[in-house]
Amino acid sequence: MTAFETFHQAQRQRVSDGQCYPLCFDCRSPQPLMIVLWPQLGDFDSLEYAFWLQRESEKIQALHLQVRAVGIGNRQAGQRFCEFTGFPADWLYLDPQAELHQQVGLYPGLRLKLPGLSAAQAAGVNLMLMCAGVGSPGTIKEVLRGYTGDRSAPQLIADEAVIQASPLPPLKGRLFARAGGTGFQRPFELATLRLRNMGEVLSHWQTYVPDASLLTQRGGTFVYGPQRQLLYEHRDRGLLGFAKQMARPLEFLDSLPGLRPRPSPGDPSRV
Numbered sequence: 001m002t003a004f005e006t007f008h009q010a011q012r013q014r015v016s017d018g019q020c021y022p023l024c025f026d027c028r029s030p031q032p033l034m035i036v037l038w039p040q041l042g043d044f045d046s047l048e049y050a051f052w053l054q055r056e057s058e059k060i061q062a063l064h065l066q067v068r069a070v071g072i073g074n075r076q077a078g079q080r081f082c083e084f085t086g087f088p089a090d091w092l093y094l095d096p097q098a099e100l101h102q103q104v105g106l107y108p109g110l111r112l113k114l115p116g117l118s119a120a121q122a123a124g125v126n127l128m129l130m131c132a133g134v135g136s137p138g139t140i141k142e143v144l145r146g147y148t149g150d151r152s153a154p155q156l157i158a159d160e161a162v163i164q165a166s167p168l169p170p171l172k173g174r175l176f177a178r179a180g181g182t183g184f185q186r187p188f189e190l191a192t193l194r195l196r197n198m199g200e201v202l203s204h205w206q207t208y209v210p211d212a213s214l215l216t217q218r219g220g221t222f223v224y225g226p227q228r229q230l231l232y233e234h235r236d237r238g239l240l241g242f243a244k245q246m247a248r249p250l251e252f253l254d255s256l257p258g259l260r261p262r263p264s265p266g267d268p269s270r271v
Contacts, residue, residue: 014089032065042077042204045219047084047085056250063259067091071093080204080207081208109127110135112126142246145190163193221233
């Protein structure tokens with residue numbers, strides 16, 4: 001069975017109304033479709049991926065790309081996630097036991113057997129090891145990029161924005177401009193956003209992580225064309241590895257065959 005056949009048959013609870021539906025029950029054909037399987041909704045990758053989807057919302061709309069995300073957690077976690085990130089609750093479905101992740105063969109993360117520990121405790125230790133790069137290629141490099149900055153990545157915080165990243169005091173966006181300039185990812189800019197995400201999750205840990213035994217499970221991205229042919233696939237290999245190019249995680253959308261911006265009905269440029 002292909003991944004799409006698995007997705008097509010799956011029914012999961014939708015965050016917006018709490019009802020169970022097939023993932024694609026309201027997807028319009030022949031518009032392209034992107035299905036994102038996230039780790040725990042309190043995971044760095046899930047929160048950061050949602051940030052990029054919101055940031056690139058105009059591009060997604062121009063491509064007429066339908067997005068459906070499946071995260072590990074319950075409805076309470078999903079509601080909190082959508083409230084914090086602004087991700088549409090109609091687009092988010094829940095898989096409390098990561099069954100879809102397992103069915104399509106996504107990386108379960110480091111699973112060292114640790115005698116004397118519960119499944120949740122062992123997962124916590126394995127997650128810490130993954131944060132240190134064990135069984136998680138590229139994580140250390142990506143963590144460091146958040147601190148050192150990246151001139152190949154766009155500016156992430158507007159000059160007029162105010163960022164609440166506990167335990168730091170409120171930070172104005174222009175602080176990063178003074179320290180490093182504008183128009184690219186400045187030193188400590190991404191690290192500050194990640195600190196904000198971490199503060200949010202730790203402050204609501206029981207909400208975001210109802211089952212800690214699944215902490216190490218990784219996600220994946222699948223994009224399908226109008227005829228539901230596979231256009232793109234990325235399977236996460238570690239923490240902070242939800243894209244092939246983390247500097248611009250959704251840049252791949254610009255080069256996919258058959259995925260081009262289309263004028264909306266009524267647009268005078270429409271032929």
